[in-house]
Amino acid sequence: MENFKNIKKLGIMGGTFNPIHYAHLFTSNYVLEKYNLDKIVFIPTGEPPHKRDINIASAEDRYNMTSLATEDNPNFFISNIEIERHKTTYTIDTLRQIKSICDEDTELYFITGTDTINQVYSWKEPDAIFELTKFIVTTRPNYILDENTENLLKKHKDKIYICETPMLEISSTSIRKRIEQEKTVTYLLPKNVEEYIYKNNLYKTDFFKKYEKEINILKENLTEKRFNHSMQVAKEAKKLAIEHNIDKEQAFLAGLIHDCCKCFSLPKIYEACEKYNFKLDEVLEKQPDLAHSFLGYYVAKDIYNIKDENILNSIKYHTTGRANMSSLEKIIYIADYIEPTRVYFEGIYTARELAYKDLDKAMEYILKSTIQFNTKKGRIIHPLSLQAYEYYKN
Ligand SMILES: [Fe+2]
Numbered sequence: 001m002e003n004f005k006n007i008k009k010l011g012i013m014g015g016t017f018n019p020i021h022y023a024h025l026f027t028s029n030y031v032l033e034k035y036n037l038d039k040i041v042f043i044p045t046g047e048p049p050h051k052r053d054i055n056i057a058s059a060e061d062r063y064n065m066t067s068l069a070t071e072d073n074p075n076f077f078i079s080n081i082e083i084e085r086h087k088t089t090y091t092i093d094t095l096r097q098i099k100s101i102c103d104e105d106t107e108l109y110f111i112t113g114t115d116t117i118n119q120v121y122s123w124k125e126p127d128a129i130f131e132l133t134k135f136i137v138t139t140r141p142n143y144i145l146d147e148n149t150e151n152l153l154k155k156h157k158d159k160i161y162i163c164e165t166p167m168l169e170i171s172s173t174s175i176r177k178r179i180e181q182e183k184t185v186t187y188l189l190p191k192n193v194e195e196y197i198y199k200n201n202l203y204k205t206d207f208f209k210k211y212e213k214e215i216n217i218l219k220e221n222l223t224e225k226r227f228n229h230s231m232q233v234a235k236e237a238k239k240l241a242i243e244h245n246i247d248k249e250q251a252f253l254a255g256l257i258h259d260c261c262k263c264f265s266l267p268k269i270y271e272a273c274e275k276y277n278f279k280l281d282e283v284l285e286k287q288p289d290l291a292h293s294f295l296g297y298y299v300a301k302d303i304y305n306i307k308d309e310n311i312l313n314s315i316k317y318h319t320t321g322r323a324n325m326s327s328l329e330k331i332i333y334i335a336d337y338i339e340p341t342r343v344y345f346e347g348i349y350t351a352r353e354l355a356y357k358d359l360d361k362a363m364e365y366i367l368k369s370t371i372q373f374n375t376k377k378g379r380i381i382h383p384l385s386l387q388a389y390e391y392y393k394n
């Protein structure tokens with residue numbers, strides 16, 4: 001509480017800081033200078049009262065990272081008042097608490113963005129909030145305020161300052177995404193915070209550990225080469241899932257299992273068809289190797305205990321594709337084609353590029369290449385592939 005004494009103008013910077021990065025720090029410092037604030041207090045939010053979101057680092061980790069990020073600036077300090085509260089925190093409660101520990105004449109400046117200020121009237125006791133603090137609302141340069149903000153400004157002329165701030169395009173979300181994808185985050189956040197994240201294994205999910213049992217079954221049923229390919233497809237599928245905002249765990253698991261029947265011998269294929277009551281169609285009769293994906297559906301259910309229909313279907317259609325696939329189905333189909341250990345063939349770079357931009361375009365491209373390739377080889381094209389190509393072409 002010592003920190004809160006002898007301050008005339010105190011900036012308040014609240015946030016989850018998950019993790020804190022240079023845009024938070026730069027904006028704070030910019031505001032401090034522009035409005036002649038004496039200090040800025042960083043207040044990480046506490047744990048959400050309900051179930052913890054796996055993407056949010058613990059309050060302790062977020063506090064530690066914020067502390068590391070601000071330690072070299074004498075005008076910054078950090079407070080755990082929201083973390084300590086252990087229940088839903090309302091801004092008014094935080095402001096009252098700060099007010100009670102500051103000197104009587106300390107002026108408070110709540111630093112926020114336009115989205116937040118526009119919601120202020122949905123907060124608890126908004127009028128009391130305006131009694132206790134002024135707002136510094138940061139916007140990008142030449143930002144046009146919407147009607148809502150304009151009205152607020154009219155109502156609280158001397159309480160709200162609009163501060164055009166050079167905006168760094170850094171977000172906590174993109175940092176977490178990069179870490180998850182094993183891309184560098186250097187220069188996006190302070191070095192010591194980066195080190196803290198790696199040392200404490202934040203924002204990473206270790207699916208390889210979680211699915212050890214499935215991996216061991218696969219190992220026994222696949223050749224080494226096929227097993228390595230499966231691991232790569234799992235990784236690639238997870239990366240694609242993160243990029244396209246779908247469930248990365250589903251993608252990882254589907255990628256892992258997709259070729260579970262790939263190393264079946266011919267007699268074993270027929271045996272499995274009988275066991276699962278699966279009838280080979282005309283094309284599969286002639287090219288039984290293609291059946292591994294369809295049989296994969298049953299084996300994944302039976303041996304790997306997978307119940308999720310979306311995962312099962314992404315296994316089932318990973319060789320042929322089909323019209324109107326789910327995002328997961330597309331991701332597995334594509335990851336299978338582009339995983340990093342695939343030997344080079346013409347078009348793989350284009351396919352990789354498209355995969356991270358637009359799943360449908362990638363589907364169209366890969367289907368087209370595959371159909372052309374197989375036609376040249378004199379293979380029969382499965383009707384599902386033709387339907388899929390027609391679908392994605394349009
Ligand atoms: Fe396959």
Ligand SMILES: [Fe+2]
Pocket residue numbers: 229233258259336
């Ligand atoms: Fe595969």
